[in-house]
Amino acid sequence: MTQSFDKTDQDWSTTEITQNSGFRRIARAINSATVYAGKIKTKEGSIELDWQRTYGLAQRLGNNTGSKKDFITELTAFLTNYESENLRITEQLLKDGKNLRRVWVTNDDIEEFLKLLDDKRFSCGLVANLLLAYGYAKWKKPLKDEPPGAITEDDGDQANTSDNE
Numbered sequence: 001m002t003q004s005f006d007k008t009d010q011d012w013s014t015t016e017i018t019q020n021s022g023f024r025r026i027a028r029a030i031n032s033a034t035v036y037a038g039k040i041k042t043k044e045g046s047i048e049l050d051w052q053r054t055y056g057l058a059q060r061l062g063n064n065t066g067s068k069k070d071f072i073t074e075l076t077a078f079l080t081n082y083e084s085e086n087l088r089i090t091e092q093l094l095k096d097g098k099n100l101r102r103v104w105v106t107n108d109d110i111e112e113f114l115k116l117l118d119d120k121r122f123s124c125g126l127v128a129n130l131l132l133a134y135g136y137a138k139w140k141k142p143l144k145d146e147p148p149g150a151i152t153e154d155d156g157d158q159a160n161t162s163d164n165e
Contacts, residue, residue: 012121017130022112026079028103030057030135033082042098052085054078058132065128068117079105 017023037053057078064070083105090100116127 014130017116017122017127018134020112020116022109022114023116023127023131024134025103025105025109026075026113027131027134027137028139029079029082029105030131031137031139032102033057033078033085035136035138051089052081054081058136061128061132065125068124071124071128072114072117076110079110 033052033054034057038048038051060074061071061078064074086100086102086104089102093100116122117124
C-alpha cells in the first residue's frame with residue numbers, strides 16, 4: 001500500500017498545474033480583480049477608476065474546494081463578472097482614446113483549466129488552493145502573451161492603460 005501511494009505521488013508534478021496556460025491566466029484575472037484593482041496608471045499619472053474590486057473571492061472559492069461542481073460554479077460566476085467589468089472599463093477608456101491592458105480570459109483558458117480539474121491525478125482542492133495562492137500572489141513579470149505594460153509587482157497596485165497610437 002505504501003509503494004502504491006508513493007508511485008501515485010511520483011506520477012505528476014505541481015508544475016503540471018502551475019504552468020498550465022489556463023491556470024495562469026485565470027490566476028492573473030483573480031489577481032487583477034483583487035490585488036491590483038481600482039487604479040490605473042496613465043501618462044498623466046495615476047487615477048482612480050470606478051473599478052469594482054472583488055472582495056471575498058478567496059473565501060467564496062475556498063469554501064467550495066471540496067466539490068468540483070461547486071468550485072466551477074463559483075469560479076465561472078467570478079469570471080463572468082470579471083469579463084463584464086473589463087467590458088465596462090474598456091468602454092469608459094475608449095471614450096478617452098485609451099486601451100485597457102488587463103488579462104482577458106478566453107474559452108481556451110477555461111478549457112485548459114477544466115482539464116486540470118478533470119485530471120484524476122489532482123484533487124479539486126489542490127488545484128483550487130494553488131489557483132488562489134497564485135491569484136493573490138505578487139507577480140514579478142507578465143505572462144508571455146499578456147499585453148505590454150500589464151501589472152506586475154514593480155507597478156505597485158496600479159493597472160496600466162495606454163493612449164491609442
